[in-house]
Amino acid sequence: MDISERAKVAMERLLPLYENHPQGGMAxxxxxVAEVVRxxxxxxxxxxxxxxxxGFASQIGWGLWLTVAYAFEKQFDDDSLMLVVKAAAARAGEPLPKIKAFFPYGKGNEAKQRKKVILEMAESDVAACDTxxxxxxxxxxxxxxxxxxGMSGNCxxxxxxDGDSRPVPLIPRIRAFVNKLQASVPHFPLFLDFDPQHGMWMIYFGCLADTxxxxxxxxxxxMFxxxxxxxxxVVKSTLRGLRKACEPLQVDWLPCAAAIVRPFEQSTRIDLLRHARTDR
Incomplete structure (x- = not known):
């Protein structure tokens, strides 16, 4: 797809996320939003x-663009989109709204918090590509x-x-290690925490995908x-490997699969999960 088509897909994913809040205002x-931006x-x-x-910004709602710009700035330390949004609102003479952020999975006492498991890959293993x-x-x-x-979805x-300034998915020895890890431990994603704040989705699939x-x-x-x-x-291959590793042992792989496909638009998510379930 060219950039215009990709932008259309992104907008189709973003627009439904801006909705009326039950206590008033917009949520x-x-x-x-951060997932779409990533x-x-x-x-x-x-x-x-x-x-x-x-001229569609005010019709749809400045809150959406403000949140997207904030996510962009937070993820990439780039405030250019925020400046564009603020300047456009100022030209239109419209105040930027106050927004209530909605976190569907709960925080604090609303959700059971688990201590994260850190899997630190040894330098010797990565250097030798030994999994x-x-x-x-x-x-x-x-x-x-x-x-x-305790480990599932929590690692x-x-x-x-150290000493390499390149992004992790562009470091050859790490790319090679992750590719071998996926081949030798196809259920490895079962343990990963794919919450966007940790960047595991971009790092893991960034290593598996083409540079x-x-x-x-x-x-x-x-940017990925x-x-x-x-x-x-690579996502299709990962889902297939995950299912084939888990099903014989009656390990539930679907929550992990859902987390893997979450960054995609709904139709793509459905297709990927259908493919994973039916491909033998």
Missing amino acids: IDSEK SDPQAVAFGVRKAIDA YRMVTLLRLDTLAPHVRE IVTFPA GAIKVISGDQF DGAHPSVLV
């Missing part, structure tokens, strides 16, 4: 500017059920990249093109 699911930041920025240039340690540690047939449940992976899906912003900061053809290929 927006800021977590999902999945294709170039398309989001293009779409917002097009909406403003076409034996992870293969042994994470075997589904020997991992105690309570340990597996943050760190890689040894063309990654655009360096500065230093180790990067979730619409790149190679991303869909």
